[in-house]
Amino acid sequence: MAGPQLTQTRIRSGFWEGNLTGVDVAPPLEVRHLEQVLPGMTVTEVPGRAGNWLVRVPIPPEVLSEGVQTFIIREQGKDETLAHFTVVTGVALEDDLRAEIDLLRAELDLLKRAFRRHCVETMG
Numbered sequence: 001m002a003g004p005q006l007t008q009t010r011i012r013s014g015f016w017e018g019n020l021t022g023v024d025v026a027p028p029l030e031v032r033h034l035e036q037v038l039p040g041m042t043v044t045e046v047p048g049r050a051g052n053w054l055v056r057v058p059i060p061p062e063v064l065s066e067g068v069q070t071f072i073i074r075e076q077g078k079d080e081t082l083a084h085f086t087v088v089t090g091v092a093l094e095d096d097l098r099a100e101i102d103l104l105r106a107e108l109d110l111l112k113r114a115f116r117r118h119c120v121e122t123m124g
Helices: 092-123
Strands: 005-012 015-021 029-033 036-038 042-045 053-058 067-075 081-089
Touching: 005 081, 015 081, 053 067
Parallel strands: none
Antiparallel strands: 005 015, 015 053, 029 036, 029 067, 042 053, 067 081
């Protein structure tokens, strides 16, 4: 077998849910946030679908704060990430993203002008 594959299906009512395939027996999984293992993850076989497992990860409210929070799901004792998800919170983030996009546009315009100037100088 190619190994386990974990695909997100939804986030609902404070739980991330995914479908684990590629294994006959569910491996021990863990979810990490800021390198801390979070409790409460469940892995249960989907009735009538051999080799399919429902993975449910509770999203603890105490880890949510302003900004982007990333959660990583791995097999215990392994470094390979099976899945990850992010939760974005806060009003200020929207303004930060707009500012970053504006900055990127300005830098791109500057690079375009410099490139055009370079082309004109080297052609003639």
